[in-house]
Amino acid sequence: MIERRLRISALCLAAGLLVELFTLFSARPTAFLLFVGLGGLLIAAGIVLYLWTLLRWLVPRRTEVAD
Amino acid sequence: MLTSVTLVAVLVTFAAAMAAAVAIRPSITNSTGGRIFAFAALLVVPVLAGTAGLSEHVEKSKQTEFCLSCHVMEQYGKSLDVDDRSHIPAVHYQNHLVPADRACFTCHTTYTLFGDYKAKLKGLRHVYVQYVGTIPTHIKLYEAYSNRECLHCHLGARSFEEGAMHNVDPATLPAVKANKLSCISAGCHEAAHDVANLSKQTFWPEVTK
Numbered sequence: 251m252i253e254r255r256l257r258i259s260a261l262c263l264a265a266g267l268l269v270e271l272f273t274l275f276s277a278r279p280t281a282f283l284l285f286v287g288l289g290g291l292l293i294a295a296g297i298v299l300y301l302w303t304l305l306r307w308l309v310p311r312r313t314e315v316a317d
Numbered sequence: 318m319l320t321s322v323t324l325v326a327v328l329v330t331f332a333a334a335m336a337a338a339v340a341i342r343p344s345i346t347n348s349t350g351g352r353i354f355a356f357a358a359l360l361v362v363p364v365l366a367g368t369a370g371l372s373e374h375v376e377k378s379k380q381t382e383f384c385l386s387c388h389v390m391e392q393y394g395k396s397l398d399v400d401d402r403s404h405i406p407a408v409h410y411q412n413h414l415v416p417a418d419r420a421c422f423t424c425h426t427t428y429t430l431f432g433d434y435k436a437k438l439k440g441l442r443h444v445y446v447q448y449v450g451t452i453p454t455h456i457k458l459y460e461a462y463s464n465r466e467c468l469h470c471h472l473g474a475r476s477f478e479e480g481a482m483h484n485v486d487p488a489t490l491p492a493v494k495a496n497k498l499s500c501i502s503a504g505c506h507e508a509a510h511d512v513a514n515l516s517k518q519t520f521w522p523e524v525t526k
Contacts (some may be wrong), residue, residue, distance in 0.1 A: 253343035256355065260340035263363050269331035270370045274326055277377040278386045279444045285374055293367050296336070300359040 252307055259299040266292030321444075325369045332358075332366035379422040387443075389452050392512040397521040404508045405501070411521055414470075425468050462509075464496045 270291035273281040335358035338345075345351030354459040377383055385394035397410040397420060406424070409415045415423040427436055439459065446452055472494070482505075483490050492498035500506050511518075 253346070254345040256346060256359070257340050259359055260336045260338075260343070263336040263359060264333050267329050267336060267363065267366060270367065271326060271329045271333065274322060274329065274370060274373060277383045278382050279378075279383065281451060282374050282378060283441075283444055285370065289370070290367065293363055294351065297360060297363060301466075 252303055255299060255303040259296045259303065262292045262296030264301065265288070266294075266296060322373055325366075325373045328362075328369055329366045332362040335362055379419050381418055381420045381422075384421040387447050388458065389447065392515060393456075393510050395515055395520070396510045396512055399511075399515070400519045400521045401508070404511065405506050406510055407521075426466060426469075453490075459498065462501055464493055464498075464500050467500045468494065 266289045269292065270285055273285040273289065335354075339355050339358045343355075346355045363420065381394070384390055396404065397407055401409040402408050406420070409424070410417060410420045478490070483493070489498065493500060501509050
């Protein structure tokens with residue numbers, strides 16, 4: 251389950267970064283919108299999913315230590 | 318020569334490659350080294366790459382080319398080439414009194430995407446109108462043009478402080494500096510982007526374009 255989440259997170263990030271890469275060389279408002287609207291959204295989604303996965307992985311470990 | 322956009326592109330490519338490596342083999346996180354790699358690939362490096370990309374895009378949005386890429390701004394771009402010294406934007410642009418590649422931003426520092434968050438929201442609305450909405454036939458500024466945009470270069474300059482017309486009445490300069498008398502008032506420097514009369518104008522044959 252964790253590996254699946256990590257894979258989705260990494261795919262979101264890679265896709266978002268590729269969008270960023272393709273828009274980087276254009277000086278047009280559409281490129282800016284695409285970067286923020288699609289690239290930014292994918293990057294943010296990837297990071298949030300990774301942090302959530304990390305949290306889900308850390309919390310049970312802390313419980314185990316407490317037990 | 319390495320430009321900033323090239324460096325950002327290298328960083329973004331590197332970040333994408335690291336993320337792709339985790340996507341291909343998420344099982345690397347079973348080891349401590351793999352977990353550190355994943356932390357860098359899925360958090361640290363993408364944040365750095367995203368921030369660098371955003372910064373690069375914001376810098377690009379200050380370029381004259383960026384503003385004039387919208388069809389509605391074409392006439393305003395053309396007004397920069399008017400062959401008439403009384404046209405304030407044209408004389409500034411043609412004589413490089415403002416950086417030619419940042420001509421719009423230099424005189425409209427608080428406008429839409431260049432200003433605070435409220436201005437940026439207006440800028441996003443402009444982009445929406447450009448591609449989805451109905452573009453108005455007559456474009457006007459949201460607020461009266463502030464002298465601040467002129468004074469950040471002219472204030473303290475001898476030509477401004479000792480200008481004959483500026484000193485005919487001793488009340489003129491203080492009023493201009495306090496933004497109570499607009500620089501582009503009627504009878505002063507009123508010819509700014511006179512797009513309605515562009516067809517009557519002659520244009521400077523700019524060789525650098």
